[in-house]
Amino acid sequence: MTAEYQVHGDVAVITLNNPPVNGLGLATRRGIVEGLDRAQADAAVKAIVITGAGGAFSGGADIKEFGTDKSLQEPNLHSVISAIEHCEKPVVAAIHTVCMGGGLELALGCHYRVAAPGCSVALPEVKLGLLPGAGGTQRLPRVVGVEAALNMIVSGEAVKSEFIGAVAGQKLFDKMAASPESLAEEALAFARSVADARPLPLVRNLPCKHPEGDAYFQFARNMVKGMARNFPAPAKCVDAVEAATKKKFAEGLATERELFINLMWTPESRALRHLFFAERAASKIPDVPSDTPKRDIKKVGVIGAGTMGGGISMNFLNAGIPVTILETKQEALDRGIATIQKNYEAQVKKGKLKEDKYQQRMALLSTTLNYDDLKDCDLIIEAVFEELGVKETVFKQLDKVAKPGAILASNTSTLDVDKIAAFTQRPQDVVGMHFFSPANVMRLLEVVRGKHTAKDVLATVMAIAKKIKKTAVVSGVCDGFIGNRMIERYSQQAGFLLDEGCTPSQVDKAIEKFGFAMGPFRMGDLAGNDIGWAIRKRRAVEQPDMKYSKTADLLCEKGRFGQKTGKGWYDYAPGKRDAIPSQEVLDMIEQHRKDAGIAPRKVSDEEIVQRLVYSLVNEGAKILEEGIASKSGDIDMVYLTGYGFPIHRGGPMHYASEVGLFNVVQAMQRFARNPLDDARAWQPAPLLAQLAAEGKAFA
């Protein structure tokens, strides 16, 4: 039973009980309506209280029902609210902890609302590219005012109940309970106090106006347009709330319904809903059950105080976990600590971090030149130079000093985690933790699962990732793991596009217009073009037949490594990050074309986008069929959180499915016929070819 019915004297209490957040699934909705029927049939019952068991009043729609027929089956949420409004006995919502989405809409349908302090109140539908679809846009403005309601609906952010309760004139809460503990008693008493009140008040009957009318909504539309460029939902939220002020309630409700249904079908909402589920699914590893025991992580060691070591350390300090950083030389430690301090001080200056918090964090940090000081660490993360020999020295040392059961992690970007594990006598405790730069900022963490990595090590690392606010995605062992292995294909295409007639800024602009945070050439300049150069040199030995544009090597031969050398694919004014097209680079590319006998052609933006994105998709499909990633959503999460892939497109695999895999394969076959491209790279991955032929999608 997902809604319980009890009678306390003359008050019936319907308690939603659908853990974890009392989602309003079909069984719960039925339970509410059945409870109302019972209460109305019982002459001894004078009033009804609806509340939630456990840690929520209600978090809204049941996500398990998302996209299924169940969410529409009667009684749907509209019908439940209608049954409450038509109930002949007063219905009081007793709200606590979490009251969101459909949960708030349900409460707004009740005749009265009593709220506990500390309750998060929100209509977060916009975060899924939607708007509240069960009267939220029509009822909320009537009780908190048009502007406050629109702010909540457009942002989707939660507001605390005591804040709303303290606003003069608000009609959302009829009473604030003294505390969450006293809510049940106070709600019962309140229900008794209104048992005889007639007519019963309905939010729908309250007036809804904004004094400035059209001017206000015009202003709101402009604000929203600037904030949410790629998403249609916020502007539709404005339309819906405007309808609340201009139309009769029933007509406003119909407008809301129509807007909701239209948004449901937009690719942007589909992308956001995909992201919502992919994010939750990424933390689940198919063969590692959620009840796998976890190791205790009370103290962390970090080896190397360079670019990555410092950022990695900050993540743990921010979460209140003590860190000891080890280096080979005192100067390197001093430099590393100074960078951490500089980063924190910048946050303090911007008002993002309080001075005392900064001091608390620094107090958790210690440094050492001696491995013995790491012997009580529960997790040790290595971030030294990217050379197998150096990693070998470090892991052999760690094997000697680390306590039994300590997790030994490597932040390597390209090296074989199984080889690193083999440097120890405890390969089951070794795992890859691939942070992205800057490690204190970037959300993505690729957790690299070695051949022998123990399940409880994985479970622990996934849990600690959550604690330090990272989005962790599990990758198997392969060159580049999920993200960098795919980006290599993308960079390869970017190079070919230059060969064939594009300029760096044309390529960057096209893909940035598609929605990427940064095009490949601006990205190269930021990360350092020498990194790719080193990888290509290695590839030239390992895979001599691999095809690349020579332009990137020519660029590096000129010392144009990117922002750090003041010039790369673009020129940079001293101290500035604005990318200025470089005549030297344009001449270099033109000369290269002449030398290679290539007649440049005009390449369309559409082709640029397709070649860059589909190259990711094909490699992603290979990664999926090799089992390096366990689900396509994981690949999307990597790209959305680590590579600036546009959120509104839902990640490369989701986007390809939206375009239609058949169409993607067709385009790939076209590109394969281009003699200047790499036909082998466009050979569709068998999985992709099969799904395309069957008319299926990745997810």
Ligand SMILES: NC(=O)c1ccc[n+]([C@@H]2O[C@H](COP(=O)([O-])OP(=O)(O)OC[C@H]3O[C@@H](n4cnc5c(N)ncnc54)[C@H](O)[C@@H]3O)[C@@H](O)[C@H]2O)c1
């Ligand atoms: N920089 C990036 O963008 C990035 C991103 C992801 C992963 N990584 C990986 O992180 C690791 C570190 O990269 P980085 O950019 O921080 O390098 P870095 O050169 O900035 O820092 C490496 C640090 O390790 C120290 N070190 C070297 N050998 C050591 C040893 N034997 N014992 C203790 N300390 C030692 C060096 O003194 C230096 O301070 C590499 O494996 C790299 O592939 C780098």
